[in-house]
Amino acid sequence: MIVYYSEVFKRHVPPYRHPEAPDRLDYLIEGVREAGGRVKEPKMREDVWQLIHLAHDKNYVNLINKLCEKGQGEIDGDTYVSPGTCEAAALAVSAVADAVEKRETALIAARPPGHHAGFMGRALTAPTQGFCIFNTAAIAALYVGEGAAVVDIDVHHGNGTQEILYDKDLLYISTHQHPATLYPGTGYPEEVGEGRGEGYNINIPLPPQVGDDVYIKVVDEVVIPLLRQYDPKVIVVSLGWDAHRDDPLADLNLSLKSYLYFFDQVLKMQKLTVVVLEGGYNRSVIKNGTEALLRLALRGEFAPKESATETAHSVYKHFETTMREVRQYAGRYWRL
Structure with a gap:
């Protein structure tokens, strides 16, 4: 696994104290170095703005560019633009396109994140863009x-990704904390896609405080079976470290075991896999998780180095209700 990283990604700078700050990448790169990973400097592509327009309306892209030229601006209470935002966000798109083109299993260690950004920025019914600029x-x-599949394991539903892909026959799977309990309030099992995309949008909302036992069950019984049936040529993973029990912005109870189990199963499929950094706000989790991921990808080491978690009986009963709903809706299109 190659890590695409540039100091340019730190030029997206918050105008005030903000959880999604440049130092997140310092901890990530520390984890890469601890694992002996290789860092590759991405280069800006000539066609990057054409790529961005694949997902975003030109008026939204123009707005972001104008805010960058202005030097700063708030899109909403969560999401900001600084002088370096456009360069950072465009370089992230360049990096992911290059990794796909060169068929490199890669981690795109970039910011700002993107999975809450829809066609026009704010997506579906979300109150904000959730720190995101380009998806x-x-x-x-x-x-x-x-043949493209996106698997989103950020704790928040990728409402922007869902909106953009909703009518496309490209598989989108999202595991996230239940939308009744967390931003952005979307991501229910009945949201299955429309038109050509009907059946290709799979949401797996998880009750607060679910542990590793539940997440591994979801991977084994839903995520991997769906991927095998779809048989993707490329798997794009939206990676948020915020489903971890120590993250300050959410309420799942996962350890690094869940993350490593997911990646171990995905990498065993031997498909081109490109991982894009999304959320995750506990700096130690970012460092330790990245190190563990690289050790797994480079040397097959499965070493979370922290205790696994279990789900309380009362929470598990809520999860069983959710799984029945997932099977009810996704089962119309896939064998589960």
């Missing part, structure tokens, strides 16, 4: 076209 994962899927 790198969705752009990658549209660039690949037929």
Whole structure:
């Protein structure tokens, strides 16, 4: 696994104290170095703005560019633009397109994140854009076209990715904290896609406080079976470290075991896999998780180095209700 990283990604700078700050990448790169990973400097592509327009309306892209030229601006209470935002966001798109083109299993260690950004920015019914500017994962899927799958393991539903891919026959799977309990309030099992995309949008909402036992069950019984049936040529992973039990912005109870189990199963499929950084706000989790991921990808080491978690009986009963709904809706289109 190659890590695409540039100091340019740190030029997206918050105008105030903000959880999605440049130092997140310092911890990530520390984890890469601890694992002995290789860092590759991405280069800006000449066609990057054409790629961005695959997913976003030109008026929205023009707005972001004008805010960058202005030097700063708030899109909403969560999401900001600084002088370096456009360069950082465009370079992230360049990096993911290059990884796909060169068929490199890669981690795109970029920011700002993207999975909450829809066609016009704010997506579906979300109150904000959730720190996101351009939807790198969705752009990658549209660039690949037929045979692209996006698996979103951020704790928040990727409402922007869902909106962009909803009428496309490209598989989108999202595991996330239940939308009744967390931003952005979307991502229910009945949201299955429309038109050509009907059946290709799979949401797996998880009750707060589910542990590793539940997440591994979801991977084994839903995520991997769906991927095998779809048989993708490229898997794009929207990686948020915020489903971890120590993240300050959410309420799942996962350890690094869940993350490593997911990646171990995906990498065993031997498909081109490109991982895009999304959320995750506990700096130690970012560092330790990245190190563990690289050790797994490079040397097959399955070493979460922290205790696994289990789900309380009362929470598990809520999960069983959710799984019945997932099977009810996704089972119309896939064998589960």
